[in-house]
Amino acid sequence: MAQAIRSPVELCARLGLPATLAEEAQAAAGDLPLLVPPGWLERIRPGDAEDPLLRQVLPRAEECRVVDGFSADPLAEAAATCPAGVLKKYEGRALLLTAAACAIHCRFCFRRHFLYGRLAAGAGQWGPALRAIAADASIREVILSGGDPLVLDDAELAELARALAEIGHVERLRVHTRLPIVVPQRVTDGLLAWLRGTRLTPIVVVHVNHPAEIDDQVAAALAKLIDAGIPVLNQSVLLAGVNDRAEVLEELCQRLVGLRVMPYYLHRLDRVAGAAHFEVPEEAGVRLIESLRDRLPGYAVPRLVRETPGRAAKERLA
Secondary structure: OOOEEHHHHHHHHHHHHHHHHHHHHHHOOOOOOOEOHHHHHHOOOOOOOOHHHHHHHOHHHHHHHOOOOOOOOOHHHHHEEEEOOOOOOOOEEEEEEOOOOOOOOOOOOOOOOOHHHHHOOOOOOOEEEEEEHHHEEEEEEEEEEEOOOHHOOHHHHHHHHHHHOOOOOOOOOEEEOOOOOOOOHHHHHHHHHHHHOOOOOOEEEEEEEHHHHHHHHHHHHHHHHHHOOOOEEEEEEEEOOOOOOHHHHHHHHHHHHHOOOOOEEEEEEOOOOHHHHHHHOHHHHHHHHHHHHHHHHHHHOOOOEEEEOOOOOOOEOO
């Protein structure tokens, strides 16, 4: 199996891009080095430095700018996370940071500076997290996040699902993952088996920002999940230069609905240090949603939302 690309020099060479871009990327990567799986590379247009998929993964000099209002922890998650890796911000739900790694490094990631190393959670170390969840009877839904939970193998995840199912007040298990999109081969029979085999109601939330991310292999992976009876929702992030045009978002929503994936959220960018160049003004985001309402049936229009530390829920903007 082909290896992920970690070198900006190799990435730019394979895409026929100028060496100066590779030099810029090496200087700008900081503590989030480039990581591009081979399947993602195949979807990038060669020779196009502004390709929307390339923009999501190639470090740029703009990341080094210090911008007021952008911080290392824009959602104040450090204060809301217990040592077991359980994050509880919303009533009835708890988020479990299952893994520190991802299969792709997105330059706009709101956890790009998160200190995963201080957490006790992880494969084989679920005890403290499970006890924290069991001790809070208000928790009806557990969200597996990270990093990306699907970087763990199916045996580990099946054991975690089994343990969560033994907590009587937990009813639903939500998996937030980019793996079915960036490495669609990760949707295995083993994955489907443990998702279907738990008494908990499983829900998979994927992350697609641009229609070019969805090739035939991705479509097939999503179909496997849905045909197995797993509801699949999509979250996107509104990103300048990637999906900040109504035509792009319309195409994305049409493609998702055609694949039986429900457009769920369109997030305003979380204001993480290094990602200011991706921010789209709020009023522009509202106009985009209004345009989508004119173009699409209501069920195909995502909610434009913003997350604010300390609020009891995401704030709906449109």
